[in-house]
Amino acid sequence: MPDTGHGPAEVVLDVQSVGMTVSDTTILSDVSFQLERGHTISVVGPSGSGKSTLLRCLNRLEQISHGSVLLNGVRTDTLPAPALRSRIGLVSQKFALFGHLDALANVTLGLRRTRHMSKHGANQQAMQWLDRVGLAGLEKRRPHELSGGQQQRVAIARAAALEPDVLLLDEVTSALDPELVEEVENVVLGLAGSGTSLVVVTHEIVFAAKVADVMLMMEDGQVVEVGSPKDVLASSRPRSQRFFARHLRGSGDTVSEAGLARP
Ligand SMILES: Nc1ncnc2c1ncn2[C@@H]1O[C@H](COP(=O)(O)OP(=O)(O)OP(=O)(O)O)[C@@H](O)[C@H]1O
Ligand SMILES: [Mg+2]
Numbered sequence: 001m002p003d004t005g006h007g008p009a010e011v012v013l014d015v016q017s018v019g020m021t022v023s024d025t026t027i028l029s030d031v032s033f034q035l036e037r038g039h040t041i042s043v044v045g046p047s048g049s050g051k052s053t054l055l056r057c058l059n060r061l062e063q064i065s066h067g068s069v070l071l072n073g074v075r076t077d078t079l080p081a082p083a084l085r086s087r088i089g090l091v092s093q094k095f096a097l098f099g100h101l102d103a104l105a106n107v108t109l110g111l112r113r114t115r116h117m118s119k120h121g122a123n124q125q126a127m128q129w130l131d132r133v134g135l136a137g138l139e140k141r142r143p144h145e146l147s148g149g150q151q152q153r154v155a156i157a158r159a160a161a162l163e164p165d166v167l168l169l170d171e172v173t174s175a176l177d178p179e180l181v182e183e184v185e186n187v188v189l190g191l192a193g194s195g196t197s198l199v200v201v202t203h204e205i206v207f208a209a210k211v212a213d214v215m216l217m218m219e220d221g222q223v224v225e226v227g228s229p230k231d232v233l234a235s236s237r238p239r240s241q242r243f244f245a246r247h248l249r250g251s252g253d254t255v256s257e258a259g260l261a262r263p
Pocket of ligand 1: 045046048
């Protein structure tokens with residue numbers, strides 16, 4: 001995102017040497033990065049490299065073994081978990097909407113419970129968000145009356161409506177049929193373009209390059225690449241090159257096209 005011109009960039013999320021070990025197995029080691037307010041970091045890497053675990057550590061669904069995570073300069077382990085999770089939202093591939101509630105009520109529920117908004121205020125805010133994700137007019141539909149992509153957009157609207165400091169998105173398109181992927185990607189591009197601070201885990205390399213200010217690649221629980229999408233995609237590291245080539249094959253894109261997708 002462009003610099004706002006208001007002095008130095010503010011770091012909203014500061015991940016410092018985070019490690020996570022489960023019964024002698026190292027899942028994450030020495031993961032460090034900073035997310036500037038209003039920016040987007042995309043996270044790519046092979047299956048099992050620790051991407052989901054990293055996101056889960058950031059909002060403390062998993063306990064880190066060492067290092068620290070700072071949100072607006074405050075160590076997150078000093079915050080109560082519910083407060084932290086209302087500041088760092090997470091939407092995953094297995095988004096869980098309430099089946100008995102319509103789209104509007106799915107979005108208003110968190111606003112009323114977490115943000116203690118009035119019914120009227122919550123309804124207004126939820127309608128704005130449903131509109132932003134392209135679901136105006138569908139607010140009375142229950143999840144089973146919506147497509148997978150529409151349901152995923154309700155889940156994103158529900159998380160974004162809470163206006164968290166950081167929104168974490170874990171493979172939000174990977175459970176969708178190919179024709180529904182683009183509509184959800186467009187919603188994420190819209191969020192990125194409107195100043196939401198995002199961490200986006202995706203295996204869609206072209207999208208990862210397009211949406212992000214900073215692209216990060218993980219392997220075996222470690223950050224092995226970090227930089228502008230263009231620089232990361234141009235990495236000379238053989239394992240990275242093979243990963244990008246494999247993931248771009250079949251999509252009709254080349255590494256240079258993906259890297260240049262974002263000016
Ligand atoms: N609580 C846990 N206990 C034990 N092992 C775990 C735990 N959480 C994750 N793992 C292991 O940690 C590794 C990283 O898993 P993770 O789900 O973070 O990978 P990922 O990069 O998100 O993969 P994918 O692309 O398939 O979603 C895997 O080997 C996984 O089996
Ligand atoms: Mg994962």
